[in-house]
Amino acid sequence: ILRIPAAGILSVLRRYPGMLDGIEGRLKEAGSFLQMRLPMRNEALHCLEVFEECEYAFRNELAANCKRQLFVCGQVVADGSTKNSDNVYLLEFGKCSILDSFGKPAGEVSASACFAVNDTLAGRAKVPGSTVRVLTPIAMVIVVTAKVLKEALERHYERKQHPLDAGRMLNPVYKLDHIVASAAIFSKCSREFIQDLGRGAEAKCYIPGQTLCVKAGQDVSQTFLLRNGTIILEKDGRREQDERNVIGEMVMLGATHHRPATVRAQTVCFTAEIPRAVFLEAVQRHPDERKHLEAYALQSIANFEKEGAGVTWPMLGQAPPRLGYLMNLFAGRKVYEPGDPEIKKLMAISAVLCVEGQANIVDRETNETLEVLSAGDCYNEQILLGLQATGKELKLNNLCELQFVSLAIWDKVISDFPKDQEKVFTCIRENMGGKAARKLGLSLGSADIVRLSPFLRTLSDPAVEELRHCFESHVIRPETKIVVKGDRGLAVMYILLSGSVYVDEGLHTKGKRRVEYGAGKVFGEAEMFGVHKVYHSTVYASTLCVFQSLTINDLWRVLSNHQQDIDLLEPLIQEATRQESERLDERIQSSKAFANANGGFVAAILEHAEDAFFGPGEVVIQCGDPCLYGQSDMFVLLAGECVVETDLGVEQARLKPGEAFGEAGALGLEPLRRATVRASSSGCIHCGRLRGASLEEAFKTFMEAEFAAVTCLILLTLGVAEGTPPDDACVASSCKEATSTAGRLFQKRALQSSLGQLQVKPPVEPTFWDKNAKCKDNRGYCVEAGPSKPVYFFLHVAKAAGGSFDIDVF
Numbered sequence: 001i002l003r004i005p006a007a008g009i010l011s012v013l014r015r016y017p018g019m020l021d022g023i024e025g026r027l028k029e030a031g032s033f034l035q036m037r038l039p040m041r042n043e044a045l046h047c048l049e050v051f052e053e054c055e056y057a058f059r060n061e062l063a064a065n066c067k068r069q070l071f072v073c074g075q076v077v078a079d080g081s082t083k084n085s086d087n088v089y090l091l092e093f094g095k096c097s098i099l100d101s102f103g104k105p106a107g108e109v110s111a112s113a114c115f116a117v118n119d120t121l122a123g124r125a126k127v128p129g130s131t132v133r134v135l136t137p138i139a140m141v142i143v144v145t146a147k148v149l150k151e152a153l154e155r156h157y158e159r160k161q162h163p164l165d166a167g168r169m170l171n172p173v174y175k176l177d178h179i180v181a182s183a184a185i186f187s188k189c190s191r192e193f194i195q196d197l198g199r200g201a202e203a204k205c206y207i208p209g210q211t212l213c214v215k216a217g218q219d220v221s222q223t224f225l226l227r228n229g230t231i232i233l234e235k236d237g238r239r240e241q242d243e244r245n246v247i248g249e250m251v252m253l254g255a256t257h258h259r260p261a262t263v264r265a266q267t268v269c270f271t272a273e274i275p276r277a278v279f280l281e282a283v284q285r286h287p288d289e290r291k292h293l294e295a296y297a298l299q300s301i302a303n304f305e306k307e308g309a310g311v312t313w314p315m316l317g318q319a320p321p322r323l324g325y326l327m328n329l330f331a332g333r334k335v336y337e338p339g340d341p342e343i344k345k346l347m348a349i350s351a352v353l354c355v356e357g358q359a360n361i362v363d364r365e366t367n368e369t370l371e372v373l374s375a376g377d378c379y380n381e382q383i384l385l386g387l388q389a390t391g392k393e394l395k396l397n398n399l400c401e402l403q404f405v406s407l408a409i410w411d412k413v414i415s416d417f418p419k420d421q422e423k424v425f426t427c428i429r430e431n432m433g434g435k436a437a438r439k440l441g442l443s444l445g446s447a448d449i450v451r452l453s454p455f456l457r458t459l460s461d462p463a464v465e466e467l468r469h470c471f472e473s474h475v476i477r478p479e480t481k482i483v484v485k486g487d488r489g490l491a492v493m494y495i496l497l498s499g500s501v502y503v504d505e506g507l508h509t510k511g512k513r514r515v516e517y518g519a520g521k522v523f524g525e526a527e528m529f530g531v532h533k534v535y536h537s538t539v540y541a542s543t544l545c546v547f548q549s550l551t552i553n554d555l556w557r558v559l560s561n562h563q564q565d566i567d568l569l570e571p572l573i574q575e576a577t578r579q580e581s582e583r584l585d586e587r588i589q590s591s592k593a594f595a596n597a598n599g600g601f602v603a604a605i606l607e608h609a610e611d612a613f614f615g616p617g618e619v620v621i622q623c624g625d626p627c628l629y630g631q632s633d634m635f636v637l638l639a640g641e642c643v644v645e646t647d648l649g650v651e652q653a654r655l656k657p658g659e660a661f662g663e664a665g666a667l668g669l670e671p672l673r674r675a676t677v678r679a680s681s682s683g684c685i686h687c688g689r690l691r692g693a694s695l696e697e698a699f700k701t702f703m704e705a706e707f708a709a710v711t712c713l714i715l716l717t718l719g720v721a722e723g724t725p726p727d728d729a730c731v732a733s734s735c736k737e738a739t740s741t742a743g744r745l746f747q748k749r750a751l752q753s754s755l756g757q758l759q760v761k762p763p764v765e766p767t768f769w770d771k772n773a774k775c776k777d778n779r780g781y782c783v784e785a786g787p788s789k790p791v792y793f794f795l796h797v798a799k800a801a802g803g804s805f806d807i808d809v810f
Helices: 005-017 016-036 041-048 056-065 146-156 177-182 189-200 249-253 275-284 287-309 323-328 341-347 380-385 406-415 421-439 463-466 525-529 552-559 563-568 570-578 584-590 599-605 690-703 703-717 729-748
Strands: 068-073 074-079 089-091 097-098 105-109 113-115 131-134 140-142 202-206 211-213 223-228 231-235 238-242 262-265 271-274 332-335 349-358 359-362 368-373 392-396 400-406 472-476 481-483 492-498 501-503 515-517 540-541 544-550 610-614 619-621 632-641 642-645 651-655 677-681 686-688 759-760 780-787 791-799 804-808
Touching: 016 140, 041 089, 041 140, 056 146, 089 570, 113 177, 146 211, 146 463, 177 189, 177 223, 177 271, 189 275, 223 359, 249 287, 271 275, 275 287, 275 323, 287 323, 323 406, 341 392, 341 400, 349 380, 359 515, 368 472, 380 400, 380 406, 380 421, 400 406, 421 472, 421 492, 463 552, 492 540, 525 552, 525 610, 525 686, 552 677, 563 570, 570 632, 570 686, 584 599, 584 686, 610 619, 686 690
Parallel strands: none
Antiparallel strands: 068 140, 074 131, 089 113, 089 140, 097 105, 097 131, 202 271, 211 262, 223 271, 231 238, 231 262, 332 400, 349 400, 359 368, 359 392, 472 544, 481 540, 492 544, 501 515, 501 540, 610 686, 619 677, 632 686, 642 651, 642 677, 759 780, 780 791, 791 804
C-alpha cells in the first residue's frame, strides 16, 4: 500500500490546481452534499464576533439574504482589484490563500474565519486589494454583499448608532459561545467563563467514517460539542449510535485518563471542540466555576466507578473523591516513547503514575533494574511529602501513558483539603511502606513485620496479632538523624523496610569508619522499653528510608491483655527498673567483664556495640559455627540467664548478667565455636553485641593490650591455676608456650613487627599495680611488651566455681 499524506496532496494542488479539472464535477457533487449538512446560515453568522453586538433580527436578515457558495481548488473566491469587492466573507469549510496586489503570498484563511479583500462597512481588510484563492479540493463560503449589509443597517439602525466600525480592522474571530453555553456541563457557569471557552474552541468538520477520537488514544483531551450530524460509538467490538451532543467531557475534566470508546462520524458532523488546555486556563481565570464543574465531575466519577474507573493513584483510595478528581484535572499525562528526554526532567521534580504500559526504575550508576512499573504502579511518591526525588532513572519498555504530578501541582490540590491533609499524607506513607514490605516478601500490617524484631518475636501469637495494627509508617530523607546519641529515648522502636542507615561513631578513626545497615534492621528496642535511658549511637539515614515504628504506650496497651507475655519479659522489666546507667556503652564498661580493663581500649571495642534480645531457648552462639577474626562477634550478658551447652546438648555452665562470652571466637583463637550459648527457658535475655570489626580496630590501636589479653587467654587454656608459684617449672613452661602461641597469632596478623620480645616476670611491687587491682593477693604474672616503652600487665588467674577461670588484666 502506498500511503500519500493529505498534506502532500494539498501542497501539490496549490502549485498545480489544474490537476482537478477532470474531477471538478465530482467535487461539486461532494460540495453540494456537504452544503445540505452545514449548520444554518443564521447560526454561522451568529458565531462571527464582528456581528456579536448586533441585534438578533439584524443577523437573521443578513442570513436570509446572504449566499452560500461552493468553490473548488484554484478558484478565486474574491478579487480586490475588481468592482463590488467590498463584501464580507465567512469561510465555513476548507482553506484559502491570500495573495497581495503583486501576487505574493500574504497569509492563509482557515475554516470558520471572517475576511475581506477591501474595506467594508463592517471593518477594514487585513490586506487591501488582495486576492483570495482556494487551496483545498473544495471550500464553502458565505458571502455577505455590501448591498445586503448596507440595507440591513439602514433598516434596523435608521435612528440609532449601529455597533459596526468601518474604521477598525475586520474582526475575523468565529465565536462558539452559544454552542458552549448550550452544553449541560456548562449550564451553571458564568457568561465570562463561557466566553473564554468559546474563544479557545475550534470549529471542525468530519466526513462519514472519519474518526473523532480513539479508545485509549492520545489526543489533546478535548470535549466535542456536536453541532450537526450523528456519530457512532465503537467499544468492545460493538457499534451503536450515540444521541449525545457532548462527547469526551470526562477526559477534559480529568475524571478519567482514557477515552472509553472510539467515536466516528456516521454522517457529516460539525463540532465545536474545547481542548483541555483551554479549559484549564479558563478555570484558572475563573476559580469560582470549579464548584459547578467539580459537582458534575464527581457525579460522573461515581457513575464511572460502578463500571470500573480504570487506573488511579493507589494512595488516594481512601481520599475524598474530589481530591482524586483535582489531581487528574491539573496533573499532566501523556503517551511517551522510550528514550523521550522529557521523562528525565519530569522524574527530577514529579511523582509518576504508570497509566498504561511498562517501565523500569534503573540505577544510573550500575544500570541495575530496581523496580518494574506496570499499569497502576507509582514512583517518587515522597515528592508529595515534600521530599526530593530518588535520582533514579525511568526507562520505558514500550509506549507508556504516564501521569506526572509535581510538588507545585500537589500543593495546589491538597491546599483545598486542610482537614484531610494528615489522612492523605498517612495514606502516602502507608503506600510507600506497603511497597517496601512487598520487596522484603512481607505484607504491611502483617505479623511477619512484627517478628522482624527479636524483642517482639518471642511474644505469643495473640499479642503479635494485636501489635501488627499498632505500627505506623514513616518516610525520611537522606542524611537525616533518626536518633541522636545521648538524647533521651522517645520510647519508640523502628523497623527499616527500605533504604539504608549508618552509624558513624569515629571514636578512634576520626569519622572515617561507619557501619551500614539495610532493610530489616531493627533499632531503638532497648530505649523504647526503658532498658537504656538515652540512645547509645546516632543513626543517620543513608538513602531515602521507609520505617515502621512502635511506641511503648501501644506495646503496654497490648501486653496488658496478655499476662503470660509480661511474665516472659520479666527479666527485662526488672532490668529497666533497676538499671542506673543510661547508655549501652556505659553498662558494658561497668560490667564484670570489663570493670578493670583499660578505658580507651574498652571504648574502642564498644564502637558500634548494639543491643541484642533473645527469647527463651533462642540460640545466641551455635556450636560449630566458623569463627573469623574481625567478623565474629562477642557478647556481654546484661539481663537474664544464658545456658552453655556442648555439641551434644549437655549443659556445662550458666552465665549471669555482667559475664562475657564468645570472646575466643571473636579473637580468632578458635576456628569454630566450641559450645552453644542459648537463652534459658525461664525468660528473655538482653545482651550487648560487640562487633568483630570493632574488636579488630581496637586491637590495632591498642596492640599491647591485645597481646597481653591473648596471652592471658592462652594461659587459661593451658590450665594455669590460682596460687601457682611464678617460679614453678610447669608454669614457666606454660608461659613460654603461651607467649610463643600469641606471637604466632600476631605474626599471622602482620603485627609482630610492632611488638618487642615478650618476657614473663614475677609480680612487681603492689605500689605499681595495686591502684586498679581488685585481687586479694599478689599472685599472678606480669607480662612486659614493647622494647622502647615497656608496658606492664598484671594477669590475675583466679579459679572460679565449676572449674572455670577468670582473668583480670591491669
